Amino acid sequence: MTNAEKTDGRQTDGRRRGALPRRRRSPISVAFVVRRFLATVVLCLAVTFVVFLLSNVIPADPASANLGDAARSDPEAVAAFRAKYHLDDGLLTQYGEFLQRLAHGDLGTSIQTQQPVLSDLADRAPATAELAIAAVFMAVLVGVPLGMVSALKRDRPADHLLRTVSLTGMSVPAFWLGLLALQLFYYRLGWVPGGGRLPVGGEPPPSVTGMYTLDALLTGRLGTFTDAVHHLILPALILATPGIALLTRFTRAAVLDVISEDYVRAATAKGLKRSTVLRRYVLRGATPLVITVSGLALANVFVASVLVEQVFSWSGLGSYAYQSAVRLDFPAVMGACLCITLVYVTINLVVDVLYGVVDPRIRVGS
Numbered sequence: 001m002t003n004a005e006k007t008d009g010r011q012t013d014g015r016r017r018g019a020l021p022r023r024r025r026s027p028i029s030v031a032f033v034v035r036r037f038l039a040t041v042v043l044c045l046a047v048t049f050v051v052f053l054l055s056n057v058i059p060a061d062p063a064s065a066n067l068g069d070a071a072r073s074d075p076e077a078v079a080a081f082r083a084k085y086h087l088d089d090g091l092l093t094q095y096g097e098f099l100q101r102l103a104h105g106d107l108g109t110s111i112q113t114q115q116p117v118l119s120d121l122a123d124r125a126p127a128t129a130e131l132a133i134a135a136v137f138m139a140v141l142v143g144v145p146l147g148m149v150s151a152l153k154r155d156r157p158a159d160h161l162l163r164t165v166s167l168t169g170m171s172v173p174a175f176w177l178g179l180l181a182l183q184l185f186y187y188r189l190g191w192v193p194g195g196g197r198l199p200v201g202g203e204p205p206p207s208v209t210g211m212y213t214l215d216a217l218l219t220g221r222l223g224t225f226t227d228a229v230h231h232l233i234l235p236a237l238i239l240a241t242p243g244i245a246l247l248t249r250f251t252r253a254a255v256l257d258v259i260s261e262d263y264v265r266a267a268t269a270k271g272l273k274r275s276t277v278l279r280r281y282v283l284r285g286a287t288p289l290v291i292t293v294s295g296l297a298l299a300n301v302f303v304a305s306v307l308v309e310q311v312f313s314w315s316g317l318g319s320y321a322y323q324s325a326v327r328l329d330f331p332a333v334m335g336a337c338l339c340i341t342l343v344y345v346t347i348n349l350v351v352d353v354l355y356g357v358v359d360p361r362i363r364v365g366s
Contacts (some may be wrong), residue, residue, distance in 0.1 A: 001019060008076070026235040032352075033335075036345075036349055039044060039259065039345075040342070040345045043341060043345065044338060044342065045099075047337055047338065048095075048099075048102070048334060048337070048338060049095065051093050051148040051333065051334055051337045052091075052098065052330075052334060053091075053093075055328075055330050055333055056091055056330075060328055062081075062085070062087060062111065062327075062328040062329075062330065063078045063081045063082055063087070063209055064078075065326075065327055066081070066111055066112070066327040066328070066329075067081060067321075073237070075109055080188070083212055085111065085330075085331075086194075095127075096332065097350060105118070107121075107334065107335040107338070108331030108332060108334070108335070109331060110324070110329055110331055110332040110335075111327065111328075111331065111332070112323065112324065112327045112329045112332065113330040113332075117331050117332050117334075117335035118335065120254075120320060120332065120335070121317065121320075121335055121336070121339050123210070124315065124316050124317045124319075124320045125210070125317050125339070126209060126210025126211050127210065127211070127212075127315055127317070128134070128302065128305055128309070128317040128318055129196065129210075129211065130210075130211040130213060130232070130313075130318035131232065131235060131236055131239060131301070131305060131309070131314060131316060132239070132298060132301040132302060132305070133238075133327065134236035135236045135237075135239035135240040135243065135297075135301050136240070136243060136294060136297055136298045136301065138236060138237060138240035138243075138244070139240040139243030139244045139246075139247055139294070139295055139297050142240070142242075142244045142247075142273035143243060143244040143245070143246070143247025143248045144247055144290060145250050146162055146166075146244070146247075146248045146251075147247060147248045147249070147250065147251025147255065148250060148251060148252075148255055148278070148282075148283070149162065150162040150163060150166075150251075151251070151252045151253075151254040151255035151256045151259070152255070154256065159252075162248060162252075163249070163252075165245070165248075166244075166245040166246075166248040166249050167245070167249075168245070169241045169242060169245030169248075170242055170245040170246060170249075174238055174239060174241065174302075174304040174307065174308050175275040175307035175308055175310070175311055176243065177238050177241060177309075178235065178238045178308050179236055179311055179313060181237075181238055182194070182195075182234075182311065182312070182364065184348075185234060188233075192230065192233060192234045193227075193230050193231050193313045195207045195311070195313030196312075196313050196314070196315075197212055197228060197231055197232075197233060197313070197314060197315065198212065198224070198227050198231060199227055199231075202224070202227055203224070205218075205219050205221050205224050205225075206219050206222075211227075211319060212224070212228040213225055213228045213229055213232060216228055219241075222223075229271055234312070235308055235311075235312040235314055236307055238312075239301050239304055239305060240301075242297070242300060242304065243294075243297030243298075243300065243301070246293055246296070246297055247290065247294065247297065249291050250289055250290070250293045251286060251289075251293075252292065253289075253291055254285075254286035254289040255282055255283075255286050257285075257286075258281070258282050258285035258286050259282060261285065263281065264277065264282060264285075265280050267280070267281050291351055291354050292351055295347045295348065295350065295351035299343065299344050299347050299348075300348055302317070302318070302340050302343055302344075303340070304318075305317065305318030306319075306321050306322050307342070308323070310322050317336060317339065317340075320332065320336060321333065321336035321337075321340075324336060
């Protein structure tokens with residue numbers, strides 16, 4: 001080797017040793033965040049317009065729904081009610097006033113509670129969040145292993161059984177399943193408590209997050225924590241059932257796709273243990289799809305909770321939306337729909353970011 005080659009080699013090594021480490025690019029671009037924020041604003045406006053239009057074209061009168069018999073015997077009460085909530089104004093005028101309040105962070109006043117809608121949503125949202133988190137945790141904990149078993153036992157009796165059960169779980173209405181579960185496990189067997197978040201007369205823990213289980217742990221009230229978990233299990237399991245079915249089917253499909261990849265076959269040919277291949281290669285390759293389906297399951301929980309919370313007397317966002325719709329409480333209906341829309345958009349954004357975190361090859365919005 002010549003001196004020039006040695007010198008060039010030392011310079012190359014020096015550049016390698018002295019070079020700054022290459023900065024890892026963020027899994028999500030700023031431009032994507034800006035586009036998603038603008039799309040969220042447009043989507044929320046579209047949702048408010050559609051909900052407002054549908055709420056006002058139904059053949060029903062909010063005054064009659066809220067005043068009851070007084071709406072027939074007291075015309076002055078009806079006139080005062082309609083004037084208070086600007087029901088005699090034109091639709092465009094009412095919608096314009098709603099947008100004006102929304103721009104200032106005001107969702108209006110609920111007809112049924114006489115409280116600001118934003119305050120009602122803040123009070124009810126933690127109960128639904130607690131239920132949704134528990135349901136998605138159950139769905140992932142059960143659905144992913146079942147999907148892997150179904151894929152590894154492909155075209156065997158276990159696979160056919162799991163596919164049939166998952167299809168049934170996706171087809172059965174959640175509210176009907178909730179009524180059936182209450183009839184069997186509460187009235188007949190007495191294994192679980194009835195509706196509500198705590199036993200009748202039970203004192204809620206001091207509010208920290210609004211979630212009874214977490215607040216009970218944070219304040220050291222283990223008895224309240226046990227009661228809250230007992231009341232949480234059955235409604236969370238009912239909400240988790242469609243998610244379990246969905247995750248089982250999609251995990252099976254993802255695992256079957258990954259198993260056929262060359263790098264999985266190479267890892268098996270090297271003599272690695274089956275459990276190691278499944279953990280390091282198969283499950284990791286199927287993770288992006290599992291994350292997507294988990295996000296979809298979490299979003300669906302908020303929709304299914306509208307009826308399931310009614311069945312289990314769960315004072316959350318779903319029951320609030322249902323009661324508002326029945327009472328034709330338009331401000332509350334608008335607020336609940338807007339809140340659920342923001343939940344959907346946020347979940348989709350989080351799933352996109354997790355894609356980039358799980359698989360560094362993916363950069364969202366590039």
